[in-house]
Structure formats: structure tokens, C-alpha cells
Amino acid sequence: MNITTILFILLSVMAIGSAVMMISSKSPVHSVLWLVVVFFAISGHYILLNAQFLAIVNIIVYAGAIMVLFLFVVMLMNLNAETEPIKNYRLQLVGIVAGGLLLLVIISAIMKMDVEHLVQTKDGDAGLIKVLGMNLFKNYVLPFEISSVLFLSAMIGAVVIGKKDENVN
Amino acid sequence: MDIKLYIILAITLFTIGMIGVLVRRNAIIIFMCVELMLNAVNLLLVAFSKMHALNPSLSPTVASDAQIFVFFIMVVAAAEVSVGLAIIVMMYRNVHTVDVNFLNRLKH
Structure with missing residues (x-):
């Protein structure tokens, strides 16, 4: 080991x-x-x-x-x-059983997998800033710019939602 | 390291997040469980990226595509958190609770 x-x-x-x-x-x-x-x-x-x-x-x-x-x-x-209010233990049990069954099914399906793929640990260039930056600014420059628009809309949305509405009250 | 171990770890984290969404009532904790599920997917994407990095016919740039996707998932998660927490604060201001069982007005 x-x-x-x-x-x-x-x-x-x-x-x-x-x-x-x-x-x-x-x-x-x-x-x-x-x-x-x-x-x-x-x-x-x-x-x-x-x-x-x-x-x-x-x-x-x-x-x-x-x-x-x-x-x-x-x-x-x-x-x-x-602040956790009235508990419904049966509903909690159903949630845990449903999640556990999902885990069981997927893990047993993964264990049946015959092919063996190894993962590279400790070395390799794929995660370095240089390679990632070149890839990001060469091949993914349009999504990168669009994400800035997403941030702008998220900022405006948070301000608009969080604002106190004087007309209602 | 075998890829199966990473798949099992990511699935376990994802399932814990899903159980949290199903079991808890507090809207903030449900939101945190969604973040946990996003992180499990991120971990799996990085593991698959490093799996393809071992393939000699692929360049490191191709193998790093999955890590770019992880980067964009983080961007979307940050935007989602800012809007979602604003909605939760607004909800708390109107209803004075964050219990999702009391927030069923759209049902009636």
C-alpha cells in the first residue's frame, strides 16, 4: 500500500x-x-x-x-x-431508503465493469495553469466571455430580488 | 489508482447530497446539499480528465477539457448561489421562516 x-x-x-x-x-x-x-x-x-x-x-x-x-x-x-420543526420520521426513512437504493444499484453496476482504466496521479500536465489557460483562451474564449454576462445578470438579479419593495407595503 | 474508486466516491457524495435534499426541511441546508452534489460531479470530471491524460494518443490540452468544464460549473454555481440566497433572504423577510413545508402557497 x-x-x-x-x-x-x-x-x-x-x-x-x-x-x-x-x-x-x-x-x-x-x-x-x-x-x-x-x-x-x-x-x-x-x-x-x-x-x-x-x-x-x-x-x-x-x-x-x-x-x-x-x-x-x-x-x-x-x-x-x-428551528427544525415537526419531524416526519416516515418521510425521512423513505428518503434514506431511496438514496441508499440508488447508491447500491450504481455501485453494483460499476463493480460489474470489466474494463480497467487507471487514473494518473501525482504527475501529468493536464492540470497545470499553463495548459488550462492556453485551452481556455484558445478554444473556450466565447463561453468565457458569456460567463461574464452571466455574472452581470446574477449580480443585477440579486440586487433586484433583495431590494425592499416599497409599493407593496 | 483505479477509476472505479473515484466513481464510487463521487456517487457516494452525490447520494449523500440527494438524501439531504429529500430529508432536510431547512431551505439553506437543501441549497448546501445541491452544492455538495455539484462538487461530486466536479470531482468525477477531474478524475475522468486524468484518466484520459494517461492515453498517449491524446495531448494534455485535450485531456484538460474536462477541467475547463469544472471551471465553468464553478462559475455557474457562484452565480446560482448569489441569486438563490437572495431569494431565500426575501422569502424569510416575507414569511419569517425558511422551512420548505410552509412554502407551499403555489400549491393552493
């Missing part, structure tokens, strides 16, 4: 355990913090796959910006109190 396998198992256990803690913890603030741990574990997987650019972007955008936005909204609404 080499170091790559050990790191893979460690990061996978960290990701799955934190994800389970995220959906099972009562307080929304704890859920947000567990999700940050999941994102760090996934960034560790990216580093293991030598996708350095995506690892850094994942930490900055997801664990940094998006989760801070979530935390900000949770704090703003004062949801820290136990």
Missing part, C-alpha cells in the same frame, strides 16, 4: 464522514462548517490528481466565497436556534 492509496483513503473518509455530519447536524452553522471540511477534502483530492489550478480555485471560490456567503445569511437570519 503506497502513500497515494493511503492519502486517497484518508481524504475519502474525511469527505464522506463530513458530508454525513453535514446532513445530520441540527444547527445550520455546524452544517456550513462541515461542508467547508468536505470542500477541503475535495481540494485534497484535486491536489492528489495534480489538478493544481482547480484545487486552489476550489478553496478560494467554494470554501472561501460561497461558504462565507452561506454563513453570512445564516447569521443574518439568526437561524442558530433549533
Whole structure:
């Protein structure tokens, strides 16, 4: 068992355990913090796959910006109190059974797969900033520009939705 | 590292996110579970990209296409989060709750 396998198992256990803690913890603030741990574990997987650019972007955008936005909204609404209302245990059981069956079916289908494909870890040029940047600005420059328009519309949409409507009240 | 291990890991994370969407009532936690599902897909795309990087007939540029897709998924997720959280804040301001069971007015 080499170091790559050990790191893979460690990061996978960290990701799955934190994800389970995220959906099972009562307080929304704890859920947000567990999700940050999941994102760090996934960034560790990216580093293991030598996708350095995506690892850094994942930490900055997801664990940094998006989760801070979530935390900000949770704090703003004062949801820290136990606000989870009347529970319907039968519905929860049905949800868990449905998800578990999906997992079971897909995993058994994957295990039946005969072909063996290996994944390149620790080296390779595909994840480096140079290769990604050349590809992005040569072949995907139109989607890149369109995504800036998407960001502009998202910003305007957030401002318009979040504005207080004086006409109604 | 076998690709099967990465597929199983991504499917497990995706399923945990799906169970969270089905089980929890808090709109913010449901939203976070959607983010978790997006991240599971991102992980799988990067793993497939590195699988094709081992193919000697493909250049690193072709293998890095999947990572460009991951980049665009992150862009769309950031835009989605800003609008979605604005909607949740607006909802909370009007109804004073984020429980999705109380938000069934469109049903009636």
C-alpha cells in the first residue's frame, strides 16, 4: 500500500464522514462548517490528481466565497436556534431508503465493469495553469466571455430580488 | 489508482447530497446539499480528465477539457448561489421562516 492509496483513503473518509455530519447536524452553522471540511477534502483530492489550478480555485471560490456567503445569511437570519420543526420520521426513512437504493444499484453496476482504466496521479500536465489557460483562451474564449454576462445578470438579479419593495407595503 | 474508486466516491457524495435534499426541511441546508452534489460531479470530471491524460494518443490540452468544464460549473454555481440566497433572504423577510413545508402557497 503506497502513500497515494493511503492519502486517497484518508481524504475519502474525511469527505464522506463530513458530508454525513453535514446532513445530520441540527444547527445550520455546524452544517456550513462541515461542508467547508468536505470542500477541503475535495481540494485534497484535486491536489492528489495534480489538478493544481482547480484545487486552489476550489478553496478560494467554494470554501472561501460561497461558504462565507452561506454563513453570512445564516447569521443574518439568526437561524442558530433549533428551528427544525415537526419531524416526519416516515418521510425521512423513505428518503434514506431511496438514496441508499440508488447508491447500491450504481455501485453494483460499476463493480460489474470489466474494463480497467487507471487514473494518473501525482504527475501529468493536464492540470497545470499553463495548459488550462492556453485551452481556455484558445478554444473556450466565447463561453468565457458569456460567463461574464452571466455574472452581470446574477449580480443585477440579486440586487433586484433583495431590494425592499416599497409599493407593496 | 483505479477509476472505479473515484466513481464510487463521487456517487457516494452525490447520494449523500440527494438524501439531504429529500430529508432536510431547512431551505439553506437543501441549497448546501445541491452544492455538495455539484462538487461530486466536479470531482468525477477531474478524475475522468486524468484518466484520459494517461492515453498517449491524446495531448494534455485535450485531456484538460474536462477541467475547463469544472471551471465553468464553478462559475455557474457562484452565480446560482448569489441569486438563490437572495431569494431565500426575501422569502424569510416575507414569511419569517425558511422551512420548505410552509412554502407551499403555489400549491393552493
